Amino acid sequence: MSDEQIETGEPIVITDPDSDRYHTFGYISWWQQEVVRDATALVVGAGALGNEVLKNLALMGIGNLLIADFDTIEDSNLSRSVLFREGDRGERKVDVAARRGKELNPDVKVKAWHGDINFEMGLGVFRHVDAIVGCLDNREARLSINRFAYSVNRPWVDGAIQELMGIVRLFWPWQGACYECTLTDADYQMINLRYSCPLLARDNILQGKVPTTPTSASIVAAFQTQEALKLIHGMEVEPGKAMLINGLTNDVYKTEYPVKEGCMSHSTLEPIVELPQVTAVTTTLAELLTIAQEKLGPEAVIEFDGEIITHMTCPDCGASESVFKKMARLYESEYRCPHCNGRREMSLTHRISGDEDFLDKTLAQMDIPPLGIVRANNGREKIYLELTGDRETFLTFS
Numbered sequence: 144m145s146d147e148q149i150e151t152g153e154p155i156v157i158t159d160p161d162s163d164r165y166h167t168f169g170y171i172s173w174w175q176q177e178v179v180r181d182a183t184a185l186v187v188g189a190g191a192l193g194n195e196v197l198k199n200l201a202l203m204g205i206g207n208l209l210i211a212d213f214d215t216i217e218d219s220n221l222s223r224s225v226l227f228r229e230g231d232r233g234e235r236k237v238d239v240a241a242r243r244g245k246e247l248n249p250d251v252k253v254k255a256w257h258g259d260i261n262f263e264m265g266l267g268v269f270r271h272v273d274a275i276v277g278c279l280d281n282r283e284a285r286l287s288i289n290r291f292a293y294s295v296n297r298p299w300v301d302g303a304i305q306e307l308m309g310i311v312r313l314f315w316p317w318q319g320a321c322y323e324c325t326l327t328d329a330d331y332q333m334i335n336l337r338y339s340c341p342l343l344a345r346d347n348i349l350q351g352k353v354p355t356t357p358t359s360a361s362i363v364a365a366f367q368t369q370e371a372l373k374l375i376h377g378m379e380v381e382p383g384k385a386m387l388i389n390g391l392t393n394d395v396y397k398t399e400y401p402v403k404e405g406c407m408s409h410s411t412l413e414p415i416v417e418l419p420q421v422t423a424v425t426t427t428l429a430e431l432l433t434i435a436q437e438k439l440g441p442e443a444v445i446e447f448d449g450e451i452i453t454h455m456t457c458p459d460c461g462a463s464e465s466v467f468k469k470m471a472r473l474y475e476s477e478y479r480c481p482h483c484n485g486r487r488e489m490s491l492t493h494r495i496s497g498d499e500d501f502l503d504k505t506l507a508q509m510d511i512p513p514l515g516i517v518r519a520n521n522g523r524e525k526i527y528l529e530l531t532g533d534r535e536t537f538l539t540f541s
């Protein structure tokens with residue numbers, strides 16, 4: 144690097160290489176180790192890309208790492224996962240990744256979160272981190288992250304790999320195209336096909352494996368980590384553009400996606416009201432409705448984005464059961480009556496006005512995730528209530 148490329152800024156403090164593991168970063172003019180140390184990154188997916196991103200962030204001395212994944216380790220992961228060992232078979236990926244990340248750098252604080260990000264991680268989580276890195280292997284999960292990030296107006300970094308090819312891209316709501324803008328009709332068809340049957344969806348995601356290599360994973364994850372590092376430093380990034388890497392031909396090029404008119408991701412929740420006393424497990428529907436009415440008047444109601452099943456009734460044998468579960472996460476087999484195998488009818492709700500006979504249910508019992516965000520509406524004005532009391536469920540690091 145020539146002298147001209149070094150920007151003048153803060154004076155460079157050179158530390159003792161014997162005692163400071165970050166010594167070499169001190170020579171980088173813009174690098175602020177204390178900013179990196181104070182930052183929290185959410186890494187979604189602890190597979191091939193996730194392993195590499197976590198490794199890099201740990202080496203750089205990121206302060207807090209929230210690692211999210213639902214999977215367990217199998218031997219076939221070992222060829223691309225620098226943090227996993229042969230003896231880890233059957234363990235949860237997040238637990239092992241967190242442990243090994245800390246082993247790499249004990250300065251790093253970690254939180255391992257094992258679960259389904261679509262239904263079990265509240266939207267608020269995305270507001271309370273400094274960088275969101277998607278290390279995913281399927282469109283459905285990318286679309287979910289994209290919509291979550293858009294909802295709370297936060298940028299996110301996506302990476303994708305196949306054989307020796309890779310894509311790195313950063314999306315920032317209202318700045319250029321988003322991930323959903325890039326989806327074709329064929330992509331939607333595949334996603335809808337999977338959504339139409341949740342059981343099938345899980346099977347397809349697990350079976351539709353894309354061949355990847357440790358080299359493409361480390362190349363793409365390295366660029367993803369650098370984008371996260373820029374976000375953390377507040378440096379310039381290029382939202383809506385992609386970097387494409389072809390390891391067969393060694394072509395590397397950038398492309399800019401067009402913004403899609405009417406893209407369904409393009410909405411941001413505003414205003415979001417933080418409720419530090421409210422948690423999914425301790426707050427009831429009645430209590431949340433009271434808060435909504437205090438803020439928006441007596442006509443305020445609570446609204447959910449998707450339908451929640453309250454009861455399932457069998458028309459054949461008459462058996463009825465209370466359910467309280469999001470319809471979108473019901474498995475095909477659960478539609479069937481456990482007594483006579485008939486197809487059950489569902490009572491649904493997406494709106495709580497105060498007349499319901501289940502107002503004593505907690506938000507968790509209504510299938511609202513911790514740190515979730517729920518809409519309150521009085522017909523003229525909408526506000527978004529965050530279950531901020533759940534912060535520690537996701538954001539307590541050790």
Ligand SMILES: [Zn+2]
Pocket residue numbers: 320321322323324325403406407408409
């Ligand atoms: Zn879009």
Ligand SMILES: [Zn+2]
Pocket residue numbers: 457458459460461462480481482483484485
């Ligand atoms: Zn029945």
